[in-house]
Amino acid sequence: MGIVVQKYGGSSLADATAVKRVAARIVESRRAGHDVVVAVSAMGDSTDDLLELAEGVSPEPPARELDMLLTAGERISMALVAMAISDLGCTARSFTGSQAGVITDSVHGKAKIIDVTPGRISSALADGHIVIVAGFQGVSQDTKEITTLGRGGTDTTAVALAAALGADFCEIYTDVDGVFTADPRIVPSARKLDRVSSEEMLELAASGAKILHLRCVEYARRYDIPIHVRSSFSELEGTWVLPASAMVDDQGEAMEQAIIAGVAHDVSEAKITVVGVPDKVGEAARIFEKLAAAQINLDMIVQNVSAAATNLTDISFTLPRTDGQTAMQALAELQAEIGFESLVYDDKVGKISLVGAGMRSHPGVSAKFFSAIASAGVNIDMISTSEIRISVVVSEADVDAAVGSVHTAFDLDAAEVEAVVYGGTGR
Amino acid sequence: MGIVVQKYGGSSLADATAVKRVAARIVESRRAGHDVVVAVSAMGDSTDDLLELAEGVSPEPPARELDMLLTAGERISMALVAMAISDLGCTARSFTGSQAGVITDSVHGKAKIIDVTPGRISSALADGHIVIVAGFQGVSQDTKEITTLGRGGTDTTAVALAAALGADFCEIYTDVDGVFTADPRIVPSARKLDRVSSEEMLELAASGAKILHLRCVEYARRYDIPIHVRSSFSELEGTWVLPASAMVDDQGEAMEQAIIAGVAHDVSEAKITVVGVPDKVGEAARIFEKLAAAQINLDMIVQNVSAAATNLTDISFTLPRTDGQTAMQALAELQAEIGFESLVYDDKVGKISLVGAGMRSHPGVSAKFFSAIASAGVNIDMISTSEIRISVVVSEADVDAAVGSVHTAFDLDAAEVEAVVYGGTGR
Numbered sequence: 001m002g003i004v005v006q007k008y009g010g011s012s013l014a015d016a017t018a019v020k021r022v023a024a025r026i027v028e029s030r031r032a033g034h035d036v037v038v039a040v041s042a043m044g045d046s047t048d049d050l051l052e053l054a055e056g057v058s059p060e061p062p063a064r065e066l067d068m069l070l071t072a073g074e075r076i077s078m079a080l081v082a083m084a085i086s087d088l089g090c091t092a093r094s095f096t097g098s099q100a101g102v103i104t105d106s107v108h109g110k111a112k113i114i115d116v117t118p119g120r121i122s123s124a125l126a127d128g129h130i131v132i133v134a135g136f137q138g139v140s141q142d143t144k145e146i147t148t149l150g151r152g153g154t155d156t157t158a159v160a161l162a163a164a165l166g167a168d169f170c171e172i173y174t175d176v177d178g179v180f181t182a183d184p185r186i187v188p189s190a191r192k193l194d195r196v197s198s199e200e201m202l203e204l205a206a207s208g209a210k211i212l213h214l215r216c217v218e219y220a221r222r223y224d225i226p227i228h229v230r231s232s233f234s235e236l237e238g239t240w241v242l243p244a245s246a247m248v249d250d251q252g253e254a255m256e257q258a259i260i261a262g263v264a265h266d267v268s269e270a271k272i273t274v275v276g277v278p279d280k281v282g283e284a285a286r287i288f289e290k291l292a293a294a295q296i297n298l299d300m301i302v303q304n305v306s307a308a309a310t311n312l313t314d315i316s317f318t319l320p321r322t323d324g325q326t327a328m329q330a331l332a333e334l335q336a337e338i339g340f341e342s343l344v345y346d347d348k349v350g351k352i353s354l355v356g357a358g359m360r361s362h363p364g365v366s367a368k369f370f371s372a373i374a375s376a377g378v379n380i381d382m383i384s385t386s387e388i389r390i391s392v393v394v395s396e397a398d399v400d401a402a403v404g405s406v407h408t409a410f411d412l413d414a415a416e417v418e419a420v421v422y423g424g425t426g427r
Numbered sequence: 428m429g430i431v432v433q434k435y436g437g438s439s440l441a442d443a444t445a446v447k448r449v450a451a452r453i454v455e456s457r458r459a460g461h462d463v464v465v466a467v468s469a470m471g472d473s474t475d476d477l478l479e480l481a482e483g484v485s486p487e488p489p490a491r492e493l494d495m496l497l498t499a500g501e502r503i504s505m506a507l508v509a510m511a512i513s514d515l516g517c518t519a520r521s522f523t524g525s526q527a528g529v530i531t532d533s534v535h536g537k538a539k540i541i542d543v544t545p546g547r548i549s550s551a552l553a554d555g556h557i558v559i560v561a562g563f564q565g566v567s568q569d570t571k572e573i574t575t576l577g578r579g580g581t582d583t584t585a586v587a588l589a590a591a592l593g594a595d596f597c598e599i600y601t602d603v604d605g606v607f608t609a610d611p612r613i614v615p616s617a618r619k620l621d622r623v624s625s626e627e628m629l630e631l632a633a634s635g636a637k638i639l640h641l642r643c644v645e646y647a648r649r650y651d652i653p654i655h656v657r658s659s660f661s662e663l664e665g666t667w668v669l670p671a672s673a674m675v676d677d678q679g680e681a682m683e684q685a686i687i688a689g690v691a692h693d694v695s696e697a698k699i700t701v702v703g704v705p706d707k708v709g710e711a712a713r714i715f716e717k718l719a720a721a722q723i724n725l726d727m728i729v730q731n732v733s734a735a736a737t738n739l740t741d742i743s744f745t746l747p748r749t750d751g752q753t754a755m756q757a758l759a760e761l762q763a764e765i766g767f768e769s770l771v772y773d774d775k776v777g778k779i780s781l782v783g784a785g786m787r788s789h790p791g792v793s794a795k796f797f798s799a800i801a802s803a804g805v806n807i808d809m810i811s812t813s814e815i816r817i818s819v820v821v822s823e824a825d826v827d828a829a830v831g832s833v834h835t836a837f838d839l840d841a842a843e844v845e846a847v848v849y850g851g852t853g854r
């Protein structure tokens with residue numbers, strides 16, 4: 001059998017008992033004949049504890065030193081997992097991100113993986129060891145500094161290792177059973193999906209589904225790595241996130257996909273409206289250039305047709321709430337120059353997205369979606385679509401009702417459907 | 428001005444407040460014009476916390492993984508110290524043992540430093556940074572594995588860095604004011620020494636003085652590094668431990684040394700007596716070969732002249748109590764073969780040592796020493812001497828009385844004396 005990469009998050013490694021349970025699962029995979037490589041996060045809340053220590057000594061710690069500090073968390077958990085494995089009669093070798101060959105750029109706190117050179121991992125596997133790798137961390141190519149990958153970092157580490165090692169698949173162990181058709185906390189009738197395409201999973205992750213981070217899904221899609229998202233607290237099959245190449249049946253035929261994978265929602269964004277922008281060529285561009293210069297990533301953008309009488313238009317966009325004040329300040333600096341009327345900031349908004357590869361070939365999905373939202377008495381604020389997704393912005397207070405209504409309208413409680421969203425792992 | 432290396436132990440880095448106080452001291456040295464390199468231990472009891480975690484997952488964790496785990500402790504403290512320094516307006520760069528070029532052999536848990544290649548440290552100093560290095564750890568030359576140095580490791584790291592960087596001196600910050608003529612907890616009249624020769628300090632450390640570890644003093648002596656042992660809790664001058672080359676005054680004349688540096692004691696050893704060994708050539712050798720094969724380091728060894736009537740002799744030796752049962756077992760296996768009568772194990776013993784370079788030229792020191800012990804009503808069990816040291820083994824219960832009596836007999840409470848001992852830093 002080939003190589004399997006597994007990832008265990010902090011909630012699966014909360015204490016000694018949890019570490020031993022994880023070790024037992026790993027040993028089980030090894031004894032089933034796989035070569036096993038494991039990426040681990042820091043134990044439970046230990047990252048928060050380290051951040052608290054940092055706050056205790058400095059209000060604005062240098063990013064390099066913060067990375068040095070935080071990487072101690074995975075170092076501790078990986079050594080403990082290796083010890084627990086050894087106690088079960090197998091041998092394990094733990095490796096830091098740097099030792100494992102996880103090469104990144106130099107952006108401390110949110111470095112990107114640019115290469116993986118897993119020579120030491122391969123040697124350890126060849127010697128019969130189980131390999132445990134510190135997730136969330138790497139070493140920068142140019143400066144050889146220790147870096148961290150930011151949110152979703154350990155998932156990304158696992159998938160990157162799977163790609164570099166030519167693993168058969170990557171198992172992401174978490175504290176939920178898989179990917180659901182909607183967040184079960186909002187829609188109790190939400191169903192676990194058996195499988196979802198990586199294309200759909202990408203849209204779901206980008207739409208607020210927290211179970212897998214966007215970067216990890218992108219990586220898996222690019223390198224054709226099947227991901228199995230499952231719970232470390234049960235033996236149940238989870239959800240397979242499959243690249244297009246794997247969406248075929250035993251006869252090599254493309255598997256039939258459900259029209260809709262699931263409903264995702266996101267209440268982490270704010271909406272800004274620039275009111276009364278002169279409708280001249282280049283004005284909108286200046287607004288977005290200003291925001292780009294402030295390192296702000298926008299999500300949905302809507303510009304209305306200008307009223308003929310005034311020749312003024314309104315531009316609305318959504319962005320992470322955490323960037324809200326920075327964006328408002330940047331735009332205020334631009335007001336005199338562009339001459340728009342005012343800025344409206346609203347952080348009581350929510351986004352609801354319907355995702356499904358079948359949308360391409362099934363007309364009428366949008367109409368049904370909007371009508372489901374209307375029937376819940378919810379007003380739509382903004383609309384944006386991609387080939388396999390429709391998103392709307394509504395009031396934050398209306399999100400739960402709208403999600404429930406859409407979920408029901410598309411028969412997602414029934415047996416033939418597919419996939420999304422909830423839970424959430426920090427790194 | 429040149430390079431100064433400082434070492435701060437765990438007790439000086441107990442919490443955020445302590446970390447900030449240490450940072451302030453470091454910045455003070457930097458602002459006085461020195462290039463500053465700092466070796467730090469893990470914070471307070473954090474090493475014990477990590478050991479407890481390890482015990483929670485495995486009764487006998489693999490040494491490699493234990494080293495991986497424990498090195499997280501210094502990683503955390505060095506990052507925090509660097510952050511606190513940055514908060515005071517200086518820049519600092521922290522480096523792990525591996526990054527700092529601390530190259531060791533491959534013996535996990537008690538690796539020896541075999542080389543220091545401080546290229547990254549020198550670059551960081553040249554760029555104007557303060558450098559913080561994780562003490563107690565290195566990377567093995569052959570296998571590139573993370574190693575720890577064992578007891579006294581951070582002191583040794585500091586001195587090794589001082590030697591490799593050509594530092595002017597090495598400051599060892601601890602929780603006591605310096606080296607005393609005896610343990611102040613036993614002899615309240617003990618005095619702090621202004622200076623002591625590294626030769627004497629070596630004997631003191633080997634005799635149970637815990638303030639500096641033997642390996643660190645040996646390293647400093649070999650590379651001619653002056654050590655300044657002082658408290659991180661006061662501004663007082665501590666004790667200078669000076670290599671022979673530095674024991675000269677401003678005119679280049681050898682400084683006059685006191686006859687006696689101090690009195691050390693050690694209650695960490697046990698005594699084993701092999702009773703009734705046939706007095707034949709090679710029998711003693713077989714006993715000691717057996718113990719060496721069991722990796723046991725012996726300290727004092729005494730063999731009595733054999734009684735003419737029986738042609739049997741007794742061999743007694745001391746060894747770390749922690750090795751006591753292993754040694755007894757190894758010897759028991761030898762009993763039939765050698766035919767000695769019995770083994771006697773005693774772990775209620777203590778060793779008292781008088782150390783002083785002046786002993787060489789002052790006869791009568793031994794006589795005065797034995798008589799001081801006798802006058803305290805204490806019986807002497809074993810005696811061993813070196814050129815500048817006399818040691819005796821007595822009952823553990825008699826140690827305090829004997830140390831006090833010797834201290835008084837040699838006028839160590841008075842003003843003209845020199846050096847030793849107490850406190851203790853784990854690493």
